Each structure stands twice: as C-alpha cells, then as structure tokens.
Amino acid sequence: MTAIYLDASALIAYFNEEDEFYESACEIIDSNELSLTLYTSDITVLELQYVLWRKVGNEVAIEKTHGVMEAEDICVLPTTTDDIFRELEIFKRYPMPSFDALICAVMRREGIELFLSFDRKHFDAVDGITRVESFTELKSK
Secondary structure (H helix, E strand, C coil): CEEEEECHHHHHHHHCCCCCCHHHHHHHHCCCCCCEEEEEEHHHHHHHHHHHHHHHCHHHHHHHHHHHHHCCCEEEECCCHHHHHHHHHHHHHCCCCHHHHHHHHHHHHHCCCEEECCCCCCHHHCCCCEEECCHHHHHCC
C-alpha cells in the first residue's frame, strides 16, 4: 500500500465539481489501481471546515466534515504536542503558515512522503515531502 496525505485543497476540490482540480482529486482519491492508503489530520479537517464555511456555508461545512471524519477509507491522524515542536523546526527552516508546517510535522512523524495538494506555494521546498497534483504524476512516484 502507498500512503498519501490529503491536503485541504485536495478535499475541497474533491467535494466541488466546479473546482479546476476536481477531476484530478477524484481520480486519485477514488483510485483502486494504486492501492493507496489515504491519510489526513485533524488540523486539515478543521481547515477544510473553515474554508467550506466561508465559501458555501455552515450546513455544507458540517456535512463534509462529518463525511471525512466518518470515511472508512481515510485515516484522520491526531496532532500532538510533539508535532507542534516539530512544526516550529519546520517553520524556522521553511517559512510558511503554521498550519502547513504542522501538516509537514504530522507527515514526517507518520513517515508519509506523498502529498496530494494543489497548494503550490509552500510544500515543494520541504525535504522529504513529494507533492503531487495528478494521477499520472502519482503513478511515476
């Protein structure tokens, strides 16, 4: 099984047919071909909820948050105090929003290297994390 972390941008695209990355997100998240193990974290779920609340309202945000938390094929990892200390080290080396650095800390703790994200601003520079945006890109990793 190949472990891949789902960023909020990937989950938002997956839930929104109008999103420019919808097809790419669905192709990867729904794939049976690659035997993927899907991970995200509580901090990412909260980011998803916040963005959905801002974009489409409370009801959809609650529905989709419940959906991710109850999904049998997505493991939602908890963040820990140690992750926050690791986040600070990552933040020192790669200035980025603290939530993104915390995602990197959780991924490192769990040994997850692949990252489905459409956020091109921060993650590409982080050692040990390989961001992918497409099924073709993922297959080549």
